Amino acid sequence: MKKLFxxxxxxxxxxxxxxxxxxxxxxETIKLGSSGPLSGSVSIYGQAVKExxxxxxxxxxxxxxxxxxxxxxxxxxxxxxxxxxxxxxAAAALTSLISKDVDVIVGAVxxxxxxxxxxxxxxxxxxxxxxxxxxxxxxxxxxxxxxxVRYNVFRACxxxxxxxxFMAEYTAEKGYTxxxxxxxxxDDYSKGLKNAFVETCTLEGVEVATAAYSKxxxxxxxxxxxxLEGGYDCVYxxxxxxxVYNILKTGYSKGYAGVCYGGDxxxxxxxxxxxxDDASFLENCFYTNHYFGKSENAVVKxxxxxxxAKYGETPVSFAALGYDAVYIAKxxxxxxxxxxxxxxxxxxxxxxxxxxxxxxxxxxxNNGNPEKAAVVIxxxxxxxVEAE
Amino acid sequence: xxxxxxxxxxxxxxxxxxxxxALGYSMVYGIVKMINFAHSEFITIGGxxxxxxxxxxxxxxxxxxxxxxxxxxxxxxxxxxVVAIVTERFAYRPxxxxxxxxxxxxxxxxxxxxIFSGIMNAIEPEQxxxxxxxxxxxSFYIAxxxxxxxxxxxxxxxxxxxxxxxxxxxxxxxxxxxxMGINNNFIIALTFMIGSALAAIGVVIYLLDGECFTFEIxxxxxxxxxxxxxxxxxxxSLPGAVIGGFxxxxxxxxxxxxxxxxxxxxxxxxxxxxxxxxxLFKPSGLLGKDVREKx
Numbered sequence: 001m002k003k004l005f006x007x008x009x010x011x012x013x014x015x016x017x018x019x020x021x022x023x024x025x026x027x028e029t030i031k032l033g034s035s036g037p038l039s040g041s042v043s044i045y046g047q048a049v050k051e052x053x054x055x056x057x058x059x060x061x062x063x064x065x066x067x068x069x070x071x072x073x074x075x076x077x078x079x080x081x082x083x084x085x086x087x088x089x090a091a092a093a094l095t096s097l098i099s100k101d102v103d104v105i106v107g108a109v110x111x112x113x114x115x116x117x118x119x120x121x122x123x124x125x126x127x128x129x130x131x132x133x134x135x136x137x138x139x140x141x142x143x144x145x146x147x148x149v150r151y152n153v154f155r156a157c158x159x160x161x162x163x164x165x166f167m168a169e170y171t172a173e174k175g176y177t178x179x180x181x182x183x184x185x186x187d188d189y190s191k192g193l194k195n196a197f198v199e200t201c202t203l204e205g206v207e208v209a210t211a212a213y214s215k216x217x218x219x220x221x222x223x224x225x226x227x228l229e230g231g232y233d234c235v236y237x238x239x240x241x242x243x244v245y246n247i248l249k250t251g252y253s254k255g256y257a258g259v260c261y262g263g264d265x266x267x268x269x270x271x272x273x274x275x276x277d278d279a280s281f282l283e284n285c286f287y288t289n290h291y292f293g294k295s296e297n298a299v300v301k302x303x304x305x306x307x308x309a310k311y312g313e314t315p316v317s318f319a320a321l322g323y324d325a326v327y328i329a330k331x332x333x334x335x336x337x338x339x340x341x342x343x344x345x346x347x348x349x350x351x352x353x354x355x356x357x358x359x360x361x362x363x364x365x366n367n368g369n370p371e372k373a374a375v376v377i378x379x380x381x382x383x384x385v386e387a388e
Numbered sequence: 389x390x391x392x393x394x395x396x397x398x399x400x401x402x403x404x405x406x407x408x409x410a411l412g413y414s415m416v417y418g419i420v421k422m423i424n425f426a427h428s429e430f431i432t433i434g435g436x437x438x439x440x441x442x443x444x445x446x447x448x449x450x451x452x453x454x455x456x457x458x459x460x461x462x463x464x465x466x467x468x469x470v471v472a473i474v475t476e477r478f479a480y481r482p483x484x485x486x487x488x489x490x491x492x493x494x495x496x497x498x499x500x501x502x503i504f505s506g507i508m509n510a511i512e513p514e515q516x517x518x519x520x521x522x523x524x525x526x527s528f529y530i531a532x533x534x535x536x537x538x539x540x541x542x543x544x545x546x547x548x549x550x551x552x553x554x555x556x557x558x559x560x561x562x563x564x565x566x567x568m569g570i571n572n573n574f575i576i577a578l579t580f581m582i583g584s585a586l587a588a589i590g591v592v593i594y595l596l597d598g599e600c601f602t603f604e605i606x607x608x609x610x611x612x613x614x615x616x617x618x619x620x621x622x623x624x625s626l627p628g629a630v631i632g633g634f635x636x637x638x639x640x641x642x643x644x645x646x647x648x649x650x651x652x653x654x655x656x657x658x659x660x661x662x663x664x665x666x667x668l669f670k671p672s673g674l675l676g677k678d679v680r681e682k683x
Contacts, residue, residue, distance in 0.1 A: 039513070040513060041513060041514065041515075041602070043513070180648070182647075185653055209648050210648070211647035211648045211650075211652060212647065212650070212652055212653050213644075213647065213652060214652075214653075214655075214656075216608050216609055216611060217609075217644075218599065218600055218601055218602070218605070218609045219402075219594075219599060219609075221398060221524060222394070222395065222398045222640075222641050222644035222645045222647070223644055223645075223647050223652070225391055225394045225395070225398075225645045226391060226645065226646065226647060226648040227648075229390060229391050230648070242514070242515040242600070242602075245515075245600070246515070246517075246600040249517075249598075249600075253520075253523070253524075253598075254524070272515070272517070274517055
């Protein structure tokens with residue numbers, strides 16, 4: 001009995017060693033992992049990114065795959081985890097994706113969740129390209145000095161202070177001498193944009209007043225009173241489309257006649273307008289976004305066409321960014337000639353990326369942030385148009 | 389000056405809505421000595437029903453007339469009342485019969501609240517926009533007048549009618565009331581009915597000027613304010629609930645109207661601060677009865 005037992009143990013040991021040798025041999029596919037909110041109040045973003053990512057993977061594979069040092073390898077989206085825009089869930093998602101042997105992470109979608117994902121990702125050094133995480137600290141940390149720790153984190157989109165700064169410069173350019181910021185005190189994204197806007201306005205000589213609401217506030221009537229009393233005609237509302245629509249609607253129905261500015265969180269505002277409602281007030285509203293879907297640019301047009309053919313709806317910017325993030329990964333892997341974490345990270349740090357939907361000009365990364373411009377979008381006749 | 393007046397106006401409107409909802413908490417506590425946390429979900433259910441019925445009727449010949457609003461309101465109230473009765477009958481009464489502790493009843497109420505909240509979330513997680521029946525100016529008068537009328541009716545009911553007196557009897561001493569031949573279970577169910585009906589009316593008044601809302605309207609947007617109002621005013625006291633409601637409504641509106649000087653971030657601190665101070669000096673609330681109870 002004892003002899004049989006020891007024989008079994010030896011057999012098991014041999015098997016596991018042989019099994020080990022099997023790992024780390026020829027990789028069949030390049031494994032991508034992702035996470036985003038597929039349920040909850042910002043699920044529209046998670047869905048869009050997922051669709052963009054899946055379209056890119058499909059397209060790249062149909063064209064032969066990714067050229068890794070001479071060998072064509074297909075891309076495989078191992079999993080798109082539903083992180084419900086929650087940091088802890090995103091961190092857990094990262095761990096589960098690592099256990100599935102991913103080569104590149106294309107995620108997460110919301111800044112808060114991405115921060116959670118990054119806290120785990122830095123322990124592994126896996127290249128992370130967040131398509132839509134815009135918070136400044138994602139690539140450089142709270143005080144801007146963690147680039148060496150977060151060296152493997154990149155983003156496909158512009159970052160919040162860039163957006164806030166851009167809109168402040170736009171405000172000054174349009175001749176406004178005073179502006180009002182109505183922001184969400186319980187949201188990092190909103191606060192980030194507000195801080196950058198205020199800072200740059202001050203630099204540009206624009207007088208700026210701020211007022212905060214909390215995440216539970218849905219009735220904005222009282223908040224508009226000081227704006228109307230103070231005679232402001234330029235209001236910055238850096239929040240997500242649900243609150244933004246509510247705020248704008250309330251203000252204009254109270255008689256506000258000025259302009260409203262916002263950030264990429266506004267994407268989706270036009271869908272909030274009920275059929276038959278008068279949304280002409282939106283013609284005074286402008287926001288910064290990552291791309292304009294009806295652009296005449298050939299790359300954009302091709303993407304929009306393929307997306308509409310596959311999903312039957314026009315892609316929002318989050319879909320375009322998900323799509324671009326995959327293409328950035330592809331270009332980085334091809335430049336590196338390998339899927340090793342460090343090689344890909346190096347290619348991302350030092351390379352140039354071109355032909356993307358959300359950037360007509362080629363760009364490279366600076367501290368993980370892509371050096372590309374924003375598009376300003378406004379509304380006309382119930383549709384989005386590019387602003388002059 | 390104009391800002392302050394605007395703030396007071398908003399405050400009175402919001403206050404009257406809070407008052408109607410606070411009455412539900414106060415009445416139920418007065419009768420069964422239990423905080424019905426599911427009350428917040430009655431509010432949400434009322435709002436949702438009113439919304440869906442309105443949307444359906446808007447497409448018909450009734451359009452956006454007052455009839456649409458009234459039908460939606462009546463259906464919302466009826467649904468809320470039914471939900472309240474069912475909850476009382478199947479979640480709370482069995483515990484009362486068994487003589488369960490107050491804690492058990494409380495946790496059950498919280499549990500019921502989560503169940504309803506989950507159902508509402510599954511039905512519609514995204515933001516909805518209630519049809520704008522009237523503008524903000526008119527809704528102010530509607531709120532004030534409706535609340536005044538309902539309060540007078542309620543006071544008359546509780547003081548002068550047999551059933552109303554029976555309610556007060558049950559809230560003072562359940563055993564004695566039973567001895568007097570009062571059907572306690574019926575009275576308790578009636579209390580829940582009235583409380584939830586008022587909540588439904590309150591939420592519809594809140595929404596009818598075209599407000600945007602989510603499934604969290606009862607639990608988070610309107611939230612704990614009516615409950616805090618009921619406690620500040622003296623839980624179990626009807627006039628107290630009303631005073632508490634107006635107090636909280638006005639504080640909220642004033643802090644928001646001065647949000648440009650940073651006051652809005654302090655709204656909860658101020659409200660709960662006042663809450664603590666009032667309870668320190670008058671533990672049973674402003675108009676509450678000072679009854680020492682052994683827990």
